[in-house]
Amino acid sequence: MSWRDLRCGEPRPEQVGERLTLAGWVATRRDHGGLVFVDLRDHTGVCQLVINPEHAPEAHTVAHELRNEFVVQAEGELVARAPEAVNPNLPTGAVELQVDRLEILSRSTPLPFQLDEEHVDETLRLRYRWLDLRREQMQRNLRLSHTVVQSIRRTMDERGFIDVWTPSMTRGTPEGARDFLAPVRLQPGKFFALAQSPQLFKQLCMVGGIDRYYQIATCWRDEDLRADRQFEFRQLDLEMAFVEREDVLDVMEACVVGAFEAAGVEPPQRPFPHLTYAEAMLRYGSDKPDLRFGLEIQDATEVTRGSEFGVFKNAPCVRYVVVPRTFSRSEQARLEEVAKEWGAKGLANLTQISKFLSERELEAFGVEEGWTALFVADEEPVVARVLGLLRLHLAHELDLIDTALDVFHWVTDFPLFEHSEEYGGWTFMHHPFTASVAGEEERIEADPEHVLGQHYDLIWNGWELGSGSIRIHDAEMQQAVFRVMGISEDDQRAKFGFLLDALGMGAPPHGGFAMGIDRFVARMAGEPDLRQVIAFPKVASGDDPLTGAPTPVPETVLAELGIRSIVEVEAEAGQAQAPDRR
Ligand code: ASP
Numbered sequence: 184m185s186w187r188d189l190r191c192g193e194p195r196p197e198q199v200g201e202r203l204t205l206a207g208w209v210a211t212r213r214d215h216g217g218l219v220f221v222d223l224r225d226h227t228g229v230c231q232l233v234i235n236p237e238h239a240p241e242a243h244t245v246a247h248e249l250r251n252e253f254v255v256q257a258e259g260e261l262v263a264r265a266p267e268a269v270n271p272n273l274p275t276g277a278v279e280l281q282v283d284r285l286e287i288l289s290r291s292t293p294l295p296f297q298l299d300e301e302h303v304d305e306t307l308r309l310r311y312r313w314l315d316l317r318r319e320q321m322q323r324n325l326r327l328s329h330t331v332v333q334s335i336r337r338t339m340d341e342r343g344f345i346d347v348w349t350p351s352m353t354r355g356t357p358e359g360a361r362d363f364l365a366p367v368r369l370q371p372g373k374f375f376a377l378a379q380s381p382q383l384f385k386q387l388c389m390v391g392g393i394d395r396y397y398q399i400a401t402c403w404r405d406e407d408l409r410a411d412r413q414f415e416f417r418q419l420d421l422e423m424a425f426v427e428r429e430d431v432l433d434v435m436e437a438c439v440v441g442a443f444e445a446a447g448v449e450p451p452q453r454p455f456p457h458l459t460y461a462e463a464m465l466r467y468g469s470d471k472p473d474l475r476f477g478l479e480i481q482d483a484t485e486v487t488r489g490s491e492f493g494v495f496k497n498a499p500c501v502r503y504v505v506v507p508r509t510f511s512r513s514e515q516a517r518l519e520e521v522a523k524e525w526g527a528k529g530l531a532n533l534t535q536i537s538k539f540l541s542e543r544e545l546e547a548f549g550v551e552e553g554w555t556a557l558f559v560a561d562e563e564p565v566v567a568r569v570l571g572l573l574r575l576h577l578a579h580e581l582d583l584i585d586t587a588l589d590v591f592h593w594v595t596d597f598p599l600f601e602h603s604e605e606y607g608g609w610t611f612m613h614h615p616f617t618a619s620v621a622g623e624e625e626r627i628e629a630d631p632e633h634v635l636g637q638h639y640d641l642i643w644n645g646w647e648l649g650s651g652s653i654r655i656h657d658a659e660m661q662q663a664v665f666r667v668m669g670i671s672e673d674d675q676r677a678k679f680g681f682l683l684d685a686l687g688m689g690a691p692p693h694g695g696f697a698m699g700i701d702r703f704v705a706r707m708a709g710e711p712d713l714r715q716v717i718a719f720p721k722v723a724s725g726d727d728p729l730t731g732a733p734t735p736v737p738e739t740v741l742a743e744l745g746i747r748s749i750v751e752v753e754a755e756a757g758q759a760q761a762p763d764r765r
Pocket of ligand 1: 358379380381382421650651652695696697
């Protein structure tokens with residue numbers, strides 16, 4: 184027996200006169216003086232059921248029991264609606280099912296929220312996610328996610344990539360986050376780290392002669408959760424041997440364009456424009472600039488050297504943005520306050536400081552009537568960061584972003600290292616396996632501050648979609664990078680001995696990329712938050728409101744793993760269910 188002949192959104196006038204069985208959820212029930220109307224829903228849409236007490240007295244009795252979200256099966260003849268009852272907004276709006284048999288397949292308790300209710304508290308939606316998933320928005324988003332993943336797999340397959348599964352339980356993978364740990368009962372006191380990415384395994388695939396690897400990989404990173412971050416997320420992870428940077432970018436662009444096409448959306452123009460990291464920081468104050476609007480940052484360091492204006496005079500860096508409007512004193516004060524919160528000492532408005540500036544300076548700034556130049560003077564990184572944030576802030580405030588635009592671009596040539604306050608030394612900008620730009624190998628140890636890496640990021644409207652690089656394929660060079668990062672010879676062997684061994688046994692030149700799938704889908708769906716495109720996400724505190732995880736575990740379970748908790752959770756732990764250890 185089949186539960187249904189058609190899905191709820193499928194009946195059309197061509198089937199009028201046919202007997203049909205439909206099954207789905209009760210979206211609404213309306214009583215109209217004897218006649219009962221039910222909107223029966225599934226993910227394809229709704230179909231109207233009519234239950235007439237005279238034609239179908241038994242079904243009519245059942246219809247009176249129906250409540251929202253009951254699951255029912257209805258059988259009857261599909262009929263044309265009276266002309267005045269046709270709903271032109273619904274694909275099924277010209278027909279209805281004249282029900283003569285109605286069966287309740289499953290009942291629903293009263294609902295914690297209605298499916299068409301707006302502004303439902305998110306924790307409540309996640310606690311009852313199965314209800315939330317029935318909503319059109321979630322159905323659309325998860326189906327879009329599927330379409331994108333299928334399209335990516337097609338592109339990968341067409342280009343000769345093979346899907347290789349790599350372990351989640353591994354050693355710590357240095358991607359810049361904390362590891363989630365998994366204790367091992369058979370070896371108490373020891374832990375696996377959950378892979379922050381398959382980085383080293385995919386490189387080992389290259390050494391292993393798999394010259395085109397990909398995976399829709401789950402990655403785990405213990406970081407603070409944000410709108411664009413979850414503890415676990417999926418990425419398109421790929422690696423290629425015997426390639427240059429342009430080969431990797433070409434594949435990624437094909438994936439992006441393919442996904443747009445599969446989703447029926449106008450794809451972005453290829454090739455995507457390039458911006459070097461240095462340019463991005465100089466002109467936009469960000470390594471992931473949103474290029475849908477101008478407000479480019481201008482440099483005034485040279486012109487203001489030795490300025491009469493004290494703030495500019497000795498500043499190592501002076502830059503400004505020109506905004507197409509003027510600001511009142513109070514608006515200016517508010518902007519300055521915001522800039523100070525971002526770390527600036529002040530925010531100078533050209534109109535207010537022009538009396539201190541020379542002709543030469545004023546000429547160089549050349550600001551049109553009715554426009555405003557806003558200056559920050561400080562160390563270069565502070566200036567870049569503050570003006571970058573100000574640029575974004577003003578674009579939103581003044582509505583300067585053309586939201587109809589989709590701008591994809593690459594940022595390339597990042598520095599290989601950055602200075603880490605935390606370690607008081609050099610650390611990697613991308614990860615420690617990124618190769619330097621060709622010809623800069625000698626400078627890795629001699630001049631780490633200025634050596635550039637073959638690292639590239641993909642940006643979409645100011646969102647970083649993913650990162651990649653051409654990798655080091657030489658054990659000597661890999662060790663040089665480890666030395667710059669202050670990793671002792673012993674530690675290198677202990678943590679990365681397997682990689683160094685592999686690089687010493689015939690490693691081809693290789694490079695790759697990883698793109699956050701959920702980020703990509705969220706953008707495509709126009710959702711500001713990853714949680715709207717993930718079936719069962721965690722909330723910002725890191726909790727899963729649905730299952731109640733994470734939970735404490737009983738002392739006995741910890742003891743078996745060689746762990747003693749120093750957190751006061753014993754009382755709760757006593758009540759927690761011991762995991763099934765069969
Ligand atoms: N492993 C990197 C990441 O997960 C991507 C890459 O370099 O391929 O961000």
